[in-house]
Amino acid sequence: MANTDNQGQIAEYKARQYLEQQGLSFVEQNVRYRFGEIDIVMKDGKDWVFVEVKYRSPSRYGGAVNALSSAQTQRIRKAASHYIQINRIDAICRFDVIAADPNGIQWIRDAF
Template sequence: MTLPAHLSRGRSAEDAALAYLQAQGLIFVERNVRYPFGEIDLIMNEGKKWIFIEVKYRQSKQFGGAIHAISRGQIERLRRAANHYMQRNHIDAQCRFDVVAIDANDINWITNAF
């Protein structure tokens, strides 16, 4: 089965983000965690800190690029999903929210994005 083009690009962007973050020393935990009220693209650890990551991909920086494609609604859904994930898994630790914005082949990692 072949994925639709927009899904395969999204998966490729997540793969690139994951490889990039692992090269920076983060430890992979889980990906594509979905709840009815939100989704988490990547979950990683840095020491004892949990990091919830939104990956955004755009083919170019035209119209502001990937970083400007994140809406307030997406941020709120990610926060709710992360809170639910931590409660469900009995995690009592610091966490942060990062964004990996990929424009064509340019990766921009924003820590503590919101």
């Protein structure tokens, strides 16, 4: 399990680097509440972007893109809603997914 945790951390770091190269600015990482977690918080201009990073080895069926369940998206939405409230954010927000595997990164804007 520690190996997959480490791969996940590496994937998050690479995702952050990738998004910064695309012009987004980093705000915060690994925001945890008891009911949910946000992997990365970025800003795209004035818009806030909540990023879920999914890492999968290529042998896993469906790859990283298909790894998000509806329960997970609900937890992420709940965490983001709480984050927006406590930080008094009044701006457009969206949810992106970074799907990472050893072959590269796929960025899905407005994923859910």
